[in-house]
Amino acid sequence: VSAPATQQATLVKRRPLSPRVSLITLQFENQIDFIPGQWMSLVFPLFDEKQKPIRRSYSIASARSSNEVELAVTRVDSGMASNYLHDAPLNTPLETKGPQGTFFHTPNTPSLFVATGTGIAPFRPMLHAAIARGDVNSIHILFGARSQHDELFAQEFAQLSKGSSRLKFITSLSQPSAGWNGKTGYVQTHVAECFSQLQNASTAPVHVWVCGVRKMLDEVRKVLKNDFQLDRTRIHAESYD
Numbered sequence: 001v002s003a004p005a006t007q008q009a010t011l012v013k014r015r016p017l018s019p020r021v022s023l024i025t026l027q028f029e030n031q032i033d034f035i036p037g038q039w040m041s042l043v044f045p046l047f048d049e050k051q052k053p054i055r056r057s058y059s060i061a062s063a064r065s066s067n068e069v070e071l072a073v074t075r076v077d078s079g080m081a082s083n084y085l086h087d088a089p090l091n092t093p094l095e096t097k098g099p100q101g102t103f104f105h106t107p108n109t110p111s112l113f114v115a116t117g118t119g120i121a122p123f124r125p126m127l128h129a130a131i132a133r134g135d136v137n138s139i140h141i142l143f144g145a146r147s148q149h150d151e152l153f154a155q156e157f158a159q160l161s162k163g164s165s166r167l168k169f170i171t172s173l174s175q176p177s178a179g180w181n182g183k184t185g186y187v188q189t190h191v192a193e194c195f196s197q198l199q200n201a202s203t204a205p206v207h208v209w210v211c212g213v214r215k216m217l218d219e220v221r222k223v224l225k226n227d228f229q230l231d232r233t234r235i236h237a238e239s240y241d
């Protein structure tokens with residue numbers, strides 16, 4: 001396996017998606033071809049305690065390949081890399097490696113995507129690719145966030161799934177503010193219901209893709225294992241920590 005390509009990028013755009021999440025656009029000289037689900041590693045002009053440059057990975061959130069790559073980045077409290085991406089002036093150069101990773105969707109498979117926060121990022125290109133391919137199987141996305149302010153790509157996903165019997169976008173809020181009449185609580189409390197619904201409506205086995213922090217991944221795996229004896233080959237996970 002050859003080492004991932006090192007390429008120079010420029011941070012050219014930044015747009016808030018929520019109070020703590022920004023969509024960051026990196027511009028490259030050439031088109032960056034990626035498989036939906038892949039991530040890029042960024043090398044920062046920041047150093048750890050051993051004076052080694054800090055590197056962090058970010059899922060590619062762009063709908064499709066181009067010479068720009070979009071990343072949805074959460075500002076983590078006192079996190080060096082994420083604060084740098086939120087605060088660096090536009091036109092800051094960054095060294096990147098990749099795209100890399102093997103968190104791939106399997107086309108034409110009834111799919112449940114589960115994400116919290118910026119864990120939704122890899123599902124954006126996966127969803128766009130499935131629509132572009134004309135996949136005939138269902139994709140249900142279960143997304144968890146704190147409140148209405150923390151929804152990510154909600155309008156876009158609602159628009160994409162509008163009028164479709166195969167695409168469904170479900171949001172659960174752990175701390176909704178007044179007026180919310182959708183699901184509440186942590187995503188793992190809705191996984192069993194969402195999985196059953198999808199399985200009952202499908203002739204082929206449902207696979208689950210889950211992305212976010214490890215604590216959530218573990219809770220989701222637990223439900224799928226205990227309630228459905230789901231085989232590990234049907235659970236695809238990407239951990240952010």
Ligand SMILES: Cc1cc2nc3c(=O)[nH]c(=O)nc-3n(C[C@H](O)[C@H](O)[C@H](O)COP(=O)(O)OP(=O)(O)OC[C@H]3O[C@@H](n4cnc5c(N)ncnc54)[C@H](O)[C@@H]3O)c2cc1C
Nearest residue numbers: 056057058059072073074076079080081082118121240241
């Ligand atoms: C394959 C992969 C893909 C990733 N993709 C993304 C992405 O698309 N968007 C993104 O924001 N982060 C993503 N991350 C996390 C990212 O690499 C960094 O860990 C994160 O930005 C924190 O780095 P930091 O230097 O700011 O903080 P650090 O000082 O390194 O602090 C790390 C702390 O932040 C927590 N943390 C990490 N990611 C998140 C998050 N998204 N939300 C809340 N807490 C978090 C960890 O649990 C840990 O406690 C990904 C990680 C991996 C391994």
